[in-house]
Amino acid sequence: MLSRFPYIDNLTLRKALVGFGDKMTGDQNLAPIINVQRASEAILKGKTKNENQLSDTTGIVERAIHMSRNIRKGEYTRDDLWEFSNDPNPIIRKLQFTH
Numbered sequence: 001m002l003s004r005f006p007y008i009d010n011l012t013l014r015k016a017l018v019g020f021g022d023k024m025t026g027d028q029n030l031a032p033i034i035n036v037q038r039a040s041e042a043i044l045k046g047k048t049k050n051e052n053q054l055s056d057t058t059g060i061v062e063r064a065i066h067m068s069r070n071i072r073k074g075e076y077t078r079d080d081l082w083e084f085s086n087d088p089n090p091i092i093r094k095l096q097f098t099h
Contacts, residue, residue, distance in 0.1 A: 001036065005043055016040075016048045064091050071095075 001013055008016075016039040021032025042048050067084070070076060084096035 001039070004040070008043060008048075012043070012048050013039075016042050019048070060089055060091055063089075064095050067092065067095060 001017075002008075005013070017034050017036075018032055020035060020038040020042045022035050022038075023032055024030075071081070081096050085093055087093050087096075
């Protein structure tokens with residue numbers, strides 16, 4: 001899959017494989033059966049975009065660095081920091097608790 005779609009990242013590939021896999025019936029195992037054809041079609045049609053995260057990891061890292069600097073400067077109140085715990089990005093949520 002990565003050789004066919006070299007431009008996608010691991011999270012996008014995982015979302016396609018899990019989200020467009022076949023569900024098992026009659027079993028308590030919730031893991032899907034991988035369906036490469038459906039996952040490939042989903043990637044080609046752009047159905048694997050994750051709206052909750054920034055599109056590139058560089059943007060996330062830059063945002064985290066900027067936020068960390070502002071925390072150290074004391075530009076955020078305690079209430080502001082708690083608001084970051086609702087951020088959809090796990091890096092930002094973790095950063096909020098480290099300071």
